Each structure stands twice: as structure tokens, then as C-alpha cells.
Amino acid sequence: MTDLTTLTELCTPPGQTLGIGWGTVEAALGMPLPRDYKQLADRYGPGSFNDYLGIFHPHGVTEYVSLTGPMPGRIRTRLRKDYDQGTHPVPHDPDTLFACGATDNGEYLFWITDPATDPDRWRIAVNEARGPRWYTYDGTLTAFLTGVLTGQKRVPQFPPSLLDAPACFTPSRPTLVKPPPPTDARPVDTAAIRSWARAHGYTVPPRGRIPIGVREAWERATRR
Structure with a gap:
């Protein structure tokens, strides 16, 4: 039995495969x-x-819960700042952390993207919203969710009340409320990013969205 099969038996999916x-x-x-x-x-x-x-999710109802939106890059930038300045302990190289989820309490779930070319071997990390603790899970995101929702895995950052009710999945609904953008966001010159990317061997489209990986590489290279 696969982890996804176990999860779907635990939490009924809302509809057909997308x-x-x-x-x-x-x-x-x-x-x-x-x-x-x-x-x-x-x-x-x-x-x-x-x-x-x-x-x-790629179909996240707002940019703040979209896998291809700006949040993973912004979160990684904050972690890099903490890592470089020693503000908070970050036990992994921030360049290997990619946010793939969040809790209602403010923790983030990350893929540890090492090795970069073998995503099926990526592990899961969870930070603490207002503290220094980190938790690392040596397995996939689906296995992590299954372990947490069955009570087989205990994440110190998660409240004990998480399992008070039967496991369930709630589909997202569109919302008109948007959290404010980070105050440290800087203006983006997409033409400059494309020029820098091509000069450093990256492939970028002539127009449209710049891949997140390219944008993050540019931010690291040009960070003041």
C-alpha cells in the first residue's frame, strides 16, 4: 500500500484527479x-x-499559497538573512530549502532539495513560527502527512489538539483578503534579470514569468 493510498483512505479527496x-x-x-x-x-x-x-499548490487560490508564486522565494530570502546574520539558527543551507506548505500557526514546511536532480529523495523540514526549533523528517511529503495525521509522527511544533478531530481535507476557496507583502521586497527589473541570467548560462523566456530558480539565483548574486 502506498502512502498516497493510506492518505486517501484517511482523508477522502474532494473530487476527480486534476x-x-x-x-x-x-x-x-x-x-x-x-x-x-x-x-x-x-x-x-x-x-x-x-x-x-x-x-x-500550482492552482493555489492566492499567490500566497501558490507553489509557483512569490512566497517560496521570499521565505528563502528571509532564511538566508537569518542564516547569514545569525539571527535565528537555520540547520540547513537556505539555498536547499524550498517552502511547500504552511500551518495556521505560521510554521513552514520545506523540501530539503538535496540532491537537486533527484527530487524523490528530498526530505522534509519544519521550522518554528516564533522560536528556534526545527524538525526534519527523512521521507516524502506524502509520507510525512500520513505519519502526522495517523499520529505515528509527532512534530514538536504542532499542537496536540491537531488530532482531536478525525483527519480531513478542506479544499481552498477564493478569498478577497490578502496579507501585506513583506516590507523588505525590492522592485524587480525583469529585463535586468533576463540579461543577467543569459550572461550566466541560464535559459529564460523572452517574456512572461521568470523561473523562480533563476530569480533566486539573481537575488543571491545581487544581494546588497
Whole structure:
């Protein structure tokens, strides 16, 4: 029995498989994605487990829960700042952390994207919203969710009340409320990014969205 089968028996998916165009998604991100995540996202769509664990999705109803939106890059930038300045302990190289979900309490779920070319071997990390603790899980995102929702895995950052009710999945609904953007966001000159990327061997489209991986590489290279 696969982890996804166990999860679907535990939490009934909301409808039919979505059939997401993963080639386009991976091109936008500039990196491959784990097979288990693609199956999970196809089967469940955007939403959250137990009204607490939200998974970023290519069809996220706002840019703040979209896997291809700006949040993973912004979160990584904050982690890099903490890492470089020693503000908070970050036990992994921030360049290997890619946010793939968040909790209602403010924790983030990350893929540890090492090795970069073998996403099916990526592990899961969870930070603490207002503290120094980190938790690392040596397995896939689907296995992590299954372990947490069955009570077989205990994440110190998650509240004990998480399992007070039976496991469930709630699809996301569009909302008109948007959280404010980070105050440290800087203006983006997309032409400059494309020029820099081509000069450094990256392939970028002449127009449209710049892959997240390219944007993050440019931010690291030009960070003041």
C-alpha cells in the first residue's frame, strides 16, 4: 500500500484527479518536483489537512499559497538573512530549502532539495513560527502527512489538539483578503534579470514569468 493510498483512505479527496500540466509547472520553477507531490496535488487540489496543514499548490487560490508564486522565494530570502546574520539558527543551507506548505500557526514546511536532480529523495523540514526549533523528517511529503495525521509522527511544533478531530481535507476557496507583502521586497527589473541570467548560462523566456530558480539565483548574486 502506498502512502498516497493510506492518505486517501484517511482523508477522502474532494473530487476527480486534476491532471495538472507538470511540465509547465516545473519549467516555471526551474526545478523538478517529487513524484509523490505531483500525485498528491493532482488527487487533492489546493487546500489544507485538518484545517491546519496547508500545502502549496500550482492552482493555489492566492499567490500566497501558490507553489509557483512569490512566497517560496521570499521565505528563502528571509532564511538566508537569518542564516547569514545569525539571527535565528537555520540547520540547513537556505539555498536547499524550498517552502511547500504552511500551518495556521505560521510554521513552514520545506523540501530539503538535496540532491537537486533527484527530487524523490528530498526530505522534509519544519521550522518554528516564533522560536528556534526545527524538525526534519527523512521521507516524502506524502509520507510525512500520513505519519502526522495517523499520529505515528509527532512534530514538536504542532499542537496536540491537531488530532482531536478525525483527519480531513478542506479544499481552498477564493478569498478577497490578502496579507501585506513583506516590507523588505525590492522592485524587480525583469529585463535586468533576463540579461543577467543569459550572461550566466541560464535559459529564460523572452517574456512572461521568470523561473523562480533563476530569480533566486539573481537575488543571491545581487544581494546588497
